[in-house]
Amino acid sequence: MxxxxxxxxxxxxxxxxxxxxxxxxxxxxxxxxxxxxxxxxxxxxxxxxxxxxxxxxxxxxxxxxxxxxxxxxxxxxxxxxxxxxxxxxxxxxxxxxxxxxxxxxxxxxxxxxxxxxxxxxxxxxxxxGRRRRLDLGRLNGEHFAVMAGAGFDGELIGEADRRLKGRLGRLAYVWTGLRHVRGELVRTRVRVDGADWFDGEASCVLFGNVGTITGGIPAFDDARPDDGALEVGVATAAGAVDWARTLGRMAAGRSDESPFVRITRGRKITVRFAAPRTYELDGGARAETKRLKVRVRPGALTVCCPDD
The missing domain is CATH 3.40.50.10330 (Probable inorganic polyphosphate/atp-NAD kinase; domain 1)
Known part of the structure; x- marks a missing residue:
């Protein structure tokens, strides 16, 4: 047949x-x-x-x-x-x-x-299948469906070897990240819905529309693509040891239990970096920037989904 x-x-x-x-x-x-x-x-x-x-x-x-x-x-x-x-x-x-x-x-x-x-x-x-109206994020004028971010994850995506990724799945990201990415700390300021939320040294800023992100890692445990908000995460891990602990905690339990991770939720987020950082949307690298403007667009995309 x-x-x-x-x-x-x-x-x-x-x-x-x-x-x-x-x-x-x-x-x-x-x-x-x-x-x-x-x-x-x-x-x-x-x-x-x-x-x-x-x-x-x-x-x-x-x-x-x-x-x-x-x-x-x-x-x-x-x-x-x-x-x-x-x-x-x-x-x-x-x-x-x-x-x-x-x-x-x-x-x-x-x-x-x-x-x-x-x-x-x-x-x-x-x-x-049923049609669902799902949220999208919008970063610097471009939409994303899964996640976006700057810092460690942008470098990690660029370093991950495609053949290794195909063979090891999420472990490929961890492997290449620990081998090649230093996770440099950069002064980072984050405002969420008009209020100061983070001001300090950070190696990564992430915005999640769904729970499972790059490498299949469950980074945002409470994320839903239809709740009208985005998850916001900041990582302060620096170096292979800190990132091994952080990624291990993310893969095995709740991300917000890591001492190197802070997570909140919001609709409009602005980020300023002291030095230019490469950012990415849904696994696609973009140019370096010192500023990110992010907001959620509730119900912006209609997607065909399984009935169950």
Whole structure:
């Protein structure tokens, strides 16, 4: 039995969404690949299909906007968290649902939402799953779905070897972090919802929309993507020993129990660094900056999720 026969037209009800668009990172893989995806959608009864492939995730927003201009009522995103972030940035506030096809390495947003990592199952969720309006964060003018931050995590992401990450999962981040990242302390000032919250030496500032972040580590135990707020974390760990203790505590228990971590929750956050720091959104590195402006956008993105 082919994958395309696993979803019947009456189950998918494609008439509810009208035109369906696929925006795919052609270098990412899932199941039988993009050929299987097309066959599955056709087998499910999708008749009006827009198809776009990109070689880099930063080219995806242009394709998403083109699909919206052509009347897409549902956008399938094929790729990892970086691809999802770029597409979410374009879809924010439009009301057009995003269906995630988790073809990346970590797929943290899909994992946090329970989207299955098999192609027929993910397509089924996209066509007939429930639509949830979820929050997005917005950092320096760009949206993120999972997390963003500056300092240690930005360096860690840049250092993690892709082959090692694929083999070891979350341990790859810990391994490369402890080997290559010094976790330098920089004077950091954080204001949350207009009030001073942190002023001191810090090695990392994180903003979480969901609980599980880079490397599959459960960093924000109480985070929910539909509560209208973002989790804010500051780490003061410096050096391999401090970070080993911090990451170990995060992986084994509650993050806020670490002596090197402070966590709170807010809607508008501003951060100032004494020295420029590289920041990242959903695993994608950005330029160095001395200031971060972050806010939550409640219900900004509609996402196809499993019924349960």
């Amino acid at each position: 082919s994958a395309s026969t696993l979803i019947r037209p009456d189950e998918a009800a494609p008439g509810r969404v009208g035109t369906v668009a696929v925006v795919a990172h052609r270098k990412k893989t899932l199941g039988g690949g993009l050929d299987e995806l097309r066959a599955t959608l056709v087998g499910a009864g999708v008749e009006d299909l827009l198809w776009y492939e990109v070689s880099k995730s930063r080219k995806a927003p242009k394709k998403v906007r083109k699909a919206l201009d052509r009347g897409a009522g549902l956008v399938f995103v094929w790729g990892g968290d970086g691809m999802v972030q770029r597409c979410a940035d374009a879809l924010a506030g439009t009301g057009v649902p995003m269906a995630i096809l988790p073809a990346g390495t970590a797929n943290l947003f899909a994992t946090n939402l329970g989207v299955p990592a098999d192609l027929p199952g993910a397509v089924r969720v996209g066509l007939s």
